[in-house]
Amino acid sequence: MSTSDERLARRASSELPETVNAADVTSWSDEVDVLVIGFGIAGGSAAVSAAAAGARVLVLERAAAAGGTSAMAGGHFYLGGGTAVQEATGHQDSPEEMYKYLVAVSRAPEHDKIRAYCEGSVEHFNWLEDLGFQFERSFYPGKIVVPPGTEGLSYTGNEKVWPYIEQAKPAPRGHSVPVPGELGGAAMVIDLLVKRADELGVEIRYETGATNLVVEDGSVVGVSWKHFTETGAIKAKAVIIAAGGFAMNPEMVAEHTPALGQKRRTKHHGEVEPYILGNPNDDGLGIRLGVSAGGVAKNLDQDVKAGKFREDLFYRLSVVTLRVPALKERRTDIPLLAEHFLATVLEREGHKQLTLSEESIRTLVAYSWPGNVRELESAIEYAVLHARGHEIAPEDLPEKLQSAQVRAAARSPLSALFEDLPSLDELERRYLLYILEVAGGNRTRAAEILRVDRRTLYRMIERYGIDSNGE
Numbered sequence: 001m002s003t004s005d006e007r008l009a010r011r012a013s014s015e016l017p018e019t020v021n022a023a024d025v026t027s028w029s030d031e032v033d034v035l036v037i038g039f040g041i042a043g044g045s046a047a048v049s050a051a052a053a054g055a056r057v058l059v060l061e062r063a064a065a066a067g068g069t070s071a072m073a074g075g076h077f078y079l080g081g082g083t084a085v086q087e088a089t090g091h092q093d094s095p096e097e098m099y100k101y102l103v104a105v106s107r108a109p110e111h112d113k114i115r116a117y118c119e120g121s122v123e124h125f126n127w128l129e130d131l132g133f134q135f136e137r138s139f140y141p142g143k144i145v146v147p148p149g150t151e152g153l154s155y156t157g158n159e160k161v162w163p164y165i166e167q168a169k170p171a172p173r174g175h176s177v178p179v180p181g182e183l184g185g186a187a188m189v190i191d192l193l194v195k196r197a198d199e200l201g202v203e204i205r206y207e208t209g210a211t212n213l214v215v216e217d218g219s220v221v222g223v224s225w226k227h228f229t230e231t232g233a234i235k236a237k238a239v240i241i242a243a244g245g246f247a248m249n250p251e252m253v254a255e256h257t258p259a260l261g262q263k264r265r266t267k268h269h270g271e272v273e274p275y276i277l278g279n280p281n282d283d284g285l286g287i288r289l290g291v292s293a294g295g296v297a298k299n300l301d302q303d304v305k306a307g308k309f310r311e312d313l314f315y316r317l318s319v320v321t322l323r324v325p326a327l328k329e330r331r332t333d334i335p336l337l338a339e340h341f342l343a344t345v346l347e348r349e350g351h352k353q354l355t356l357s358e359e360s361i362r363t364l365v366a367y368s369w370p371g372n373v374r375e376l377e378s379a380i381e382y383a384v385l386h387a388r389g390h391e392i393a394p395e396d397l398p399e400k401l402q403s404a405q406v407r408a409a410a411r412s413p414l415s416a417l418f419e420d421l422p423s424l425d426e427l428e429r430r431y432l433l434y435i436l437e438v439a440g441g442n443r444t445r446a447a448e449i450l451r452v453d454r455r456t457l458y459r460m461i462e463r464y465g466i467d468s469n470g471e
């Protein structure tokens with residue numbers, strides 16, 4: 001195997017690195033109060049906080065620059081309890097209401113952690129702004145994941161959705177950095193963290209990866225590192241592992257979140273390769289380092305490890321079955337749930353490979369599901385038993401899904417437009433995109449088709465945050 005193959009194999013591994021016994025370390029390259037592994041948003045924040053409290057801090061960063069996945073992120077922070085943006089835009093909130101909402105949406109809420117997060121949220125907000133930027137004191141009305149412009153506040157969660165609206169007084173809590181767009185906004189925060197770390201005397205050693213934890217009497221007392229061909233060990237009173245996730249480690253993805261690594265059927269592009277966003281160093285080494293010294297990786301618990309359940313889906317399922325009985329009101333979840341049930345049944349039955357045809361998915365989405373998720377699960381079990389080819393056809397689904405009404409709705413190309421029950425605004429945005437496409441990007445022509453003047457068209461384009469490519 002070539003060196004790069006070996007490196008790839010190591011990255012892809014789900015093996016635990018061995019711990020090093022402190023007694024076997026012949027010399028320490030450094031001795032510090034706090035050693036942080038990784039300078040993403042977690043490591044950067046920990047390093048700055050520790051240094052501000054007077055600790056001598058050293059950060060090991062495997063990449064040539066700080067940022068990790070955080071530098072790719074949009075920069076949307078879930079904060080509340082009465083932040084300055086909430087107050088400036090006239091939205092009342094309290095830590096108690098934020099706590100009630102987060103408990104309501106959590107499958108197995110850890111009350112003390114949620115409580116601490118909510119009670120510290122205003123302080124967290126102030127801490128971020130003290131780095132040297134301001135969230136815009138403006139509100140984007142409407143539910144959205146990423147506001148179209150630089151609006152500082154929006155509803156990014158389900159606070160106003162039943163049943164949560166009855167369980168906690170809703171308030172918008174999605175705080176966005178003043179950088180438009182879905183990606184990269186958080187890089188601004190990383191730059192400010194690096195600057196603050198520098199001012200506080202934090203040393204960052206780039207292209208230096210932590211390889212093993214050093215232990216003594218069951219405690220972590222240091223870290224082994226590698227910088228190209230150089231190696232060494234650092235002694236530290238505290239070690240903070242903030243080395244990101246495991247999205248780029250196919251073996252760990254297959255083991256813990258298998259659906260993420262599988263090809264997906266999409267409405268418009270047929271079967272597509274797995275699409276995983278992340279940073280190349282998201283290879284799970286940080287998690288494995290923690291586990292190597294006895295840490296417990298809670299989200300990788302035994303049921304998930306045994307392949308019995310994909311945890312994130314289980315989370316969604318529980319929310320669906322326990323709190324949102326009307327599956328028909330969550331039609332966008334239907335394809336994902338159906339594919340999960342299909343994978344489970346196939347594995348359980350040791351069945352041949354089977355997929356859901358495009359039209360079957362549309363049929364499932366068109367049906368009203370009075371029996372909710374359980375009914376969907378039995379429909380998939382039924383279809384597996386009745387399928388004749390390699391694909392589940394609409395005819396293989398239970399009889400109640402064969403009604404003329406359901407089949408007509410599934411066949412109608414228009415239903416695809418509405419299947420996720422968009423708001424009127426969203427529908428208008430989609431139509432606008434469609435017309436811009438039809439007009440080949442020619443705005444004069446688009447305005448003619450829409451029978452509006454060009455200024456109105458420009459206002460609409462701006463309102464919906466459509467860029468010059470019509471996207």
Ligand SMILES: Cc1cc2nc3c(=O)[nH]c(=O)nc-3n(C[C@H](O)[C@H](O)[C@H](O)COP(=O)(O)OP(=O)(O)OC[C@H]3O[C@@H](n4cnc5c(N)ncnc54)[C@H](O)[C@@H]3O)c2cc1C
Nearest residue numbers: 038040041042062068069070073074075076209210243244
């Ligand atoms: C496209 C995209 C958009 C997103 N948008 C948002 C958003 O708007 N809001 C939100 O809350 N979340 C968002 N997320 C999720 C969010 O980015 C991550 O949860 C977050 O960045 C994780 O931060 P981190 O500090 O834990 O890890 P990272 O930012 O990945 O930092 C880990 C660092 O550790 C380094 N490292 C790894 N291994 C070692 C080692 N052995 N030794 C030394 N260094 C090591 C890495 O090089 C990296 O720099 C988004 C994610 C993606 C992919």
